[in-house]
Amino acid sequence: MGYLFTRDDVGYLGSATGRAALADVDRLALTSVSLLKDLEQVRGAYGDRAAALVETVRLRRRATAKLADAGEWLFTDDALQQATPTAVARHRATRLAGRAVHDVTCSIGAELAALAPHCPAVLGSDLDDVRLVMASRNLSGHRNVLLAKADALTPCSVDTVVTADPARRADGRRTHDPAKLQPPLPDLLDAYRGRDLAVKCAPGLDFDRLGWPGEVEVVSLDGSVREACLWSSGLTEPGVTRRATVLSSKAAAWTITDAEPDVIDERPPGQWIVDPDGAVVRAGLVRHYAAKHGLWQLDPRIAYLTGDTVPEGVRGFRVLDRMDFREKALRAELHRRDCGPLEILARGVDIDPDALRSRLKLRGSQPHTLVITRIGRSATVFLCVTP
Template sequence: MDQLELSTRTRLADIGRARTRFGDHMPALVDTVLLRRKAASKLPGSDQWLFTDDAMQQATPGVVAAHRAQRLIGRDVHDVTCSIGAELHALTGVAHRVIGSDIDSVRLAMAQRNVPSAALLRADALRPTTRDTVVLADPARRSGGRRTHDPAALMPPLPDLIEAYSGRDLAVKCAPGLDFDNLGWDGEVEVVSLDGGVKEACLWSTGLAESGVTRRASVLRSDGSGWAITDAEDDVIPEQAPGEWIIDPDGAVVRAGLVRHYAARHGLWQLDPRIAYLTGDSVPEGVRGFRILEQIKYSEKLLKQTLSKRDCGVAEILVRGVDVDPAVLRPRLKLKGSLALSVVIVRIGRSASAFICEASR
């Protein structure tokens, strides 16, 4: 089966050959091969795994799971929502002992095939079945087929999960959009991004959190590089006019509420105290910046005139704090020039400004 191309061009012929050879097993085999190919970049080392489509999509990316596992080196870890075993795989060889459980018997059987070195059992995540282990959980984020940000609507419900393991070392993967300030969590909240996209938040109980840290942003790359920032760092920054550049911090920094801390680390300041865009006279390494060419008071008419004078034919439009839809605004500008520019529309004080910029990359 692995030798079949299974592309749009060859799909019918390939399925015909597979049906001749494998009979009634053909649909399951084709699905497995296609899922393994989809999972290759997300879950390195899973080329012989078994999946369901939902389980593969819900699985933690390998880079993120490996990052989390580094905080659990040498511990006994029990993943109480182990599904097909993505977190178990990352923990193998790092944790002292790896235990997985799930209420879904099909996914549990897949986890046994995917991570044979883990000890597995079928159990409800809300019923503790181990002692002296770090408990790892990943509640399902969908309710009624739709993604939810309500902690009580997760499966299992987040408040119930926290209560079930009260006093235990607990790490809970959850959506980055949860309202952590009203959750009553007294440990650490870590927001994680991968290759520029915010992937998740992880709640670390007090026993697993770094002393003095309640918020952390971890910025990861698929090549294994990355960095982190926490609320234990300085957040004192100046208030002054825009510098040479505008910088849009990584989404993990914004979601974790660490924009000022990031600014202080890199000698930047905010365009406005309520807006996440930063400004300064240099761009941090590895970050995209926008070199300011001109600042104008925002109006659609003035922006159109300004871009026309600058021979702009293509405009990237970024907006914060202003009720402007870039997809609606862009065609109304009717740009006909030869240059590509960036426009940052942002509220500063009580008025909206537009910055005409050149992007660094």
């Protein structure tokens, strides 16, 4: 849960005295091994302020992997956990460029910081006094941002695009039930019916069951699916109801939608196997991605793709051999190939990769990859070169 900050804490941490104290505490290791000793030292120097100082320094260190330019920001533990990674927030902001935007669950201001350079006016509101004061500190350099205390379910702006990020925890546990989000997703959608709306959601939500009439965009960053976003019809292209967006810290972003072709061949496995990015899989756009890149499916019910080439910049597995999945025969073949390090990918089969790897008892030196999947009714294993 983390330390419970107060408005007084925020005032102190944002003052010249507090900033100097934070710089002093930041010189300490504050690791799990040293924390008790470090905390005792901070208490000796700063008394009752010690917990707030140590928590802030530790949160800032965690934030560097997620948020850009947040080295001087103030956070709560929950707010940092829920904050959108900067790359994802900036992507959403580019889709809203030129519009006035109201973030009705603004928290400590991570989304507002991404919106401010792209939008003429940005309004943030929240019911949490401490987070609002933190947001005010964090966004002090943005003159086009206005903050207010308001309930997300009570509209208080006009002529704005409304954005929201309902909290995904209920009773201390992460939830995928739309009605248990805070605020509840059905209530939020009702409150802004007819407005231009973009709502960040968990990617595991059942979007077909939700019956959202606009676009569902699933976004990944550096190979990890980060979120889904519900876009109202006024904020998307005609005919688009599903979109996958793939962001990378090392390569250009790309996107694919269900408005693109999805007709693919039915052919035997090719020379390569491709595991599509998780955003493509979660968005239900595997066939669209295959059609775009000249690939086809190993099985119509499985997300693995195959072909004789690999899309540029994509990790592919070159097939060495194919066999029915039988452990004894597989073990013999892997030993024959002097297999040692082994990556195991599995879909459509009830296999624990770690347990299987242990049972295979490999002691060789050559790295390989196994792709185990169901083709028709049979479990099939592809022995591949590790890329």
